[in-house]
Amino acid sequence: MARETGTKLITSNRRARHDYEILDTYEAGIVLTGTEVKSLRTGRASLADAYADLHNGELRIHGVHIAEYSHGTWTNHAPRRIRKLLLHRGEIDKLTGKLTESGLTLVPLSMYFKNGWAKIELGLARGKRTYDKRQAIAKRDADREIERAVQRRAKGFTD
Template sequence: MVKETGRKVIASNRKARHDYTILDTYECGIVLAGTEVKSLREGRASLVDAFATVDDGEVWLRNLHIPEYGLGTWTNHAPRRTRKLLLHKKEILRLVGKTKESGLALVPLSMYFKDGKVKVELALARGKKAYDKRQALAKRDAQREMARTAGRAAKGRW
């Protein structure tokens, strides 16, 4: 059997970057059942409502939706079960200290295969206010317009 190499994205949470200011990111392993991995290999997962919590020195990923495997039998998994994340003890202690601060949350940004193993990119994030979101959208639109104008100038079309 050929060993997988590289990084293949399964799912990404694009809305998280809009709703939160990302302060720090961590790469975590995740404890999965066999049918969950088979379902992920089909590219089926949703990080939309997912979040992580630190309970008793362990990090848990909640509300991650991995649909049931189509060819699974009675051994199939529950789609929204709580899954354990694998981090070093030092990283977990750092997360415990940071999440005690007000307004900080643990949000999964993406889920991917790295060298055949499922990994989760977990972010320590602060929620944005509505005016911050509007300001970010206005800034992105202005940059897009500047790039469009520069492209037209380079082509000689004003």
């Protein structure tokens, strides 16, 4: 059986980029059971309310919901169990130093299959305040309006 190549997105946490300022990103493997992998292949996962933390030198993720596999037997998995993440020791040590700073957290941004292996993209993030969110929305709207004006001008329309 040939191993699949490339990446296939399972789910993404679109809310994270709105609520947090992403400072750095990391790719980590996930320790999963068989029914969890089968459920992920059908795309039944949610990263809402999920976060990662360090515990005894290991990186763990909390709050990820992977639905029970519908064709599973009585040995199905718990949907919201704590799962271990796999990173190189040097990356974990670097994260340990950064997470001791106040206001920083690890937020899952997306979950995907890469060359057949389940991966999760983590973002080292700092929470945005309400006025930061409003500024980001205003900037995005202004950029859109500028782009529309440039396109109208390129097509020969004048105001």
